Amino acid sequence: MTNTRSRPVEARPDPLTWLRQNLFNNWWNSLLTVFSLWLVYALGGGISVWAFTEANWRVIPVNLRLFLVGQYPLTEIWRIWFLVALLALLTGSALAIWAASYRRIAVGFALTPLLLALLPFSLANRLWLASLTLLGLLGWFMARNANLSMRRLVMWGGVLWVPVSVLIMSGLGDENPFLPSVGTNLWGGLLLTMLLTIVGIAISFPLGVLLALGRRSDLPIIRWASVAYIELIRGVPLITLLFMAQLMLPLFLPANVSIDRVLRAQVGIILFSAAYLAENVRGGLQAIPKGQFEASYALGLSGVQTTLLIILPQALRIAIPVLVGQFIGLLKDTSLVAIVGLFDLLGIAKTVLAQPEFLGLQREVYAFISVFYWLLSYGMSYISQRLESALGLGQR
Amino acid sequence: MRDETRQPIITAKNVNKWYGHFHVLKDVNMEVHKGEVIVIFGPSGSGKSSFIRCINRLEEYQSGQIVVDGIELTSDIRNIERIRMETGMVFQQFNLFPHLTVLENVILAPVQVRKWSKDKATELGQQLLQRVGIPEQAEKYPGQLSGGQQQRVAIARALAMQPRIMLFDEPTSALDPEMIKEVLDVMTELARSGMTMLVVTHEMGFAKAVADRMFFFDKGQIVESGTPQDIFTNPQEDRTKLFLSQILTH
Numbered sequence: 001m002t003n004t005r006s007r008p009v010e011a012r013p014d015p016l017t018w019l020r021q022n023l024f025n026n027w028w029n030s031l032l033t034v035f036s037l038w039l040v041y042a043l044g045g046g047i048s049v050w051a052f053t054e055a056n057w058r059v060i061p062v063n064l065r066l067f068l069v070g071q072y073p074l075t076e077i078w079r080i081w082f083l084v085a086l087l088a089l090l091t092g093s094a095l096a097i098w099a100a101s102y103r104r105i106a107v108g109f110a111l112t113p114l115l116l117a118l119l120p121f122s123l124a125n126r127l128w129l130a131s132l133t134l135l136g137l138l139g140w141f142m143a144r145n146a147n148l149s150m151r152r153l154v155m156w157g158g159v160l161w162v163p164v165s166v167l168i169m170s171g172l173g174d175e176n177p178f179l180p181s182v183g184t185n186l187w188g189g190l191l192l193t194m195l196l197t198i199v200g201i202a203i204s205f206p207l208g209v210l211l212a213l214g215r216r217s218d219l220p221i222i223r224w225a226s227v228a229y230i231e232l233i234r235g236v237p238l239i240t241l242l243f244m245a246q247l248m249l250p251l252f253l254p255a256n257v258s259i260d261r262v263l264r265a266q267v268g269i270i271l272f273s274a275a276y277l278a279e280n281v282r283g284g285l286q287a288i289p290k291g292q293f294e295a296s297y298a299l300g301l302s303g304v305q306t307t308l309l310i311i312l313p314q315a316l317r318i319a320i321p322v323l324v325g326q327f328i329g330l331l332k333d334t335s336l337v338a339i340v341g342l343f344d345l346l347g348i349a350k351t352v353l354a355q356p357e358f359l360g361l362q363r364e365v366y367a368f369i370s371v372f373y374w375l376l377s378y379g380m381s382y383i384s385q386r387l388e389s390a391l392g393l394g395q396r
Numbered sequence: 397m398r399d400e401t402r403q404p405i406i407t408a409k410n411v412n413k414w415y416g417h418f419h420v421l422k423d424v425n426m427e428v429h430k431g432e433v434i435v436i437f438g439p440s441g442s443g444k445s446s447f448i449r450c451i452n453r454l455e456e457y458q459s460g461q462i463v464v465d466g467i468e469l470t471s472d473i474r475n476i477e478r479i480r481m482e483t484g485m486v487f488q489q490f491n492l493f494p495h496l497t498v499l500e501n502v503i504l505a506p507v508q509v510r511k512w513s514k515d516k517a518t519e520l521g522q523q524l525l526q527r528v529g530i531p532e533q534a535e536k537y538p539g540q541l542s543g544g545q546q547q548r549v550a551i552a553r554a555l556a557m558q559p560r561i562m563l564f565d566e567p568t569s570a571l572d573p574e575m576i577k578e579v580l581d582v583m584t585e586l587a588r589s590g591m592t593m594l595v596v597t598h599e600m601g602f603a604k605a606v607a608d609r610m611f612f613f614d615k616g617q618i619v620e621s622g623t624p625q626d627i628f629t630n631p632q633e634d635r636t637k638l639f640l641s642q643i644l645t646h
Contacts, residue, residue: 294454295491295550299505299557300480309508313495 050363059358060368061120066352067369070188070343076171079179080191081128083165088113088132090161092139093154097146102386108379110136162202166195184262188343190372196266196334196344197376201327204270208277209316213307215282226278233275239336241268246340265337273330280326284319285311317391324384328377335373345369403466405430405561405592406451411460413446420446421457422616428594430560433587435603435624436596438613439639444596447613448563451594452483465560481509484554488566490546492538492553498525499534502553510557517556524552528582544575548582555586562586564595598643604628612636 013021023033060067069080095106113132121129143150171181187195214226233241245264253259288311296306316323338347349365352358358365404427413421420443428434436444449455451462453469453476462469464479493501502524503517512520525531528548530541538546547567554562564583568576580602587593587606597603603610604624611621612633620627620636631637 289489289491291487291489291491292493295485295487295493298452298454298480298483298485299553300477300509301505302477305508309504310493314493317495 051367055364056361057364059352059361059364063348063352063358064120066348067189067345069191070348071186072188072191073182073186076180076182079168083161083168085132085135086157087161088135089139090154090157092136093143093146093150094139094158095136096140096143097151097154099386099390100144102390105383105386106140108382162198166199169195184260187262189348190345192262192337192342192344192347193331193334193372196262196269196337197327197331199266200269200273200330200334204273204277204330205323207270207274209281209312211274211278212281212285215278216285230275230278233272234279238268238272238333239339241272242336242340244268262342265340265342269330269334269337272333273326276326276329277323280319280322281315283322284315284317287318288314320384320388320391324380328380331376331380332373345372404428405465406594407461407463408447408451409461411447411450411457411462413443413450413455413457420616421450424460424616424618426611426618428561428592430592431590432608433591433593433606434595435607435610436594436613437598437600437603437610437639438619442613443616444611444613445565448565448594448596451561451563452480452485454485481557482559483561483563484557484559485563486547486550486554486565486567488569490538490543490550490570492546492550494538497535497537498530498541498549501538501549502556505553505557521552521556524555525549527555527585528552529578542575543571544578547571547575547579551579551582551586561592561594564593564597566596566598568597568599600628600640600644612639614639 024030065074069077072080091109095102095109099105110133113129113136117126117129143154146154168179169182169187170184171179174181211226211230214222215230217223217226242265245268246261249259249264292310292314293306296310301309334344335346337344338350341347343351346369349369353362353365406426406428408424408426411421411424412419422443424443424447426434426447436448438444446455450457450469451464456471465482467475467479467482469475469479492498493504496504499518499521502521503514506512506517506520507514522531522534525534528551530545530548533541533545533549538549541549551567567583568579571579576599580599583593583595583602584606595602595607607624609621610624610627612619612627612635614635620631620633627636628640631640
């Protein structure tokens, strides 16, 4: 005999009852509901009237190429298509290997190029975008039942994609017939924003982990150096670092040595981000109980093994939400390079607005680029939420 | 009888330890022979945990000498790592690695420290999980197990390094009452197999049945030691009598 009974089914209220229970259950809530509806109508209505009747959206299609790749030469744009295609293939494979059970992420990635194709592109470019989705699907099916060597291939492909992209984009020298140099002064728009963000994350993250470990080191010199670095950088706004890199660095260098301006901004962003990441990682490290170290040492693992195999995997998992927050911050902080004269998404927006025929179209242009920033930020945030729930298994 | 069996496997001579100004171990002397099961008991704060944590150098001591299996504990990291390979430890709070599965917890050290192949370590790991009675939990994460099961995994993890000595630091104190027996059963089986064991515990039934010798710690000193027979039926010191009467009739 058992006492177990199934849980009683809760009746779902019909819409009218739901409305009455939740929005109009007393006079005060009714008043708030009516006021909120009016507010939504007033704001939303105003914005839609502007967007659909008054706004002059012509500025977007005419300058679309500028927004996406800046002044990157038309004849060399195939390089960017090639790199994006490679990324689509890698992303498809990576999703099949590591996130196969997260269909919504996969579908989101597959839809992204198709959504972008809704922008006023030429037909050829729309076909290119659609083929990105096909490449992603191809990658997915190639890696669906991946063995170990395929997994390694995809992982290394992802790691190497960043330096290879920078190399291909910048070319192999002025004389090279196949890949002539393209100066970074021509890189711009979304391309530059993404480059600064991806390279920034890829380099500042390991640097931040090292600084966090350094700050907890038993060796006083390493500890004090890490503390000094972190506190010094955190005491300075990013824009100051960028100005220092752009304006003051040349004063200290010999006249014949010049460092690329994009590289200088990139270094500034990396140095800045690493200090904040270090503190985020340190927060994760501090959450690991002392017993984890003791158990690891008692088994005979060395300090390095303990850190790499026991402590960091747990600490980084705990720190995922703040780390992703920092990455999103980094993405938006890259817009500061516009102030020191680089042509990222925001910088390009400013040059577009400076053209005589598009004067006074700030609202249209800034609305357009803010949609890009929002999409990228929300994408990162969504993936991190999924990552957190995927890694929730095995938490105490 | 061979010579080395008369040589103690653990020798502690005049060990003194301070936490700041607090004198936690005062001239502790102990010799443990191979295959002996030692139970250490005493009131909280008496230094019993600190003492066994000195044996694998999770804690430092400031004066005296500890020799484990012929290796003297110094601050030389190589000696410390050699001793840690020879001694397994089980903690009150289990301290399993929550991000690894049960089997991964068990085979981590043999693969990383002893440099065994993963296949060989997995084979041993599965044998050990069988031995502690939970072979079916190998692929689960520690958070999915009961406290008793977690502690048995912790014992299997320590045994995977094939240690010559096992240290138990209050292994049943954090367990719900109905799970204590399953852990003590595993420890009893281990003791019968000839493992040298130092157990800090208040499980007097276990001590009576399994221990070869018992040590009573109070205020950082060994107050009294002897066979379970001596300790339970004929304690010499008033403090021992008082403590035993308190824990046996609670």
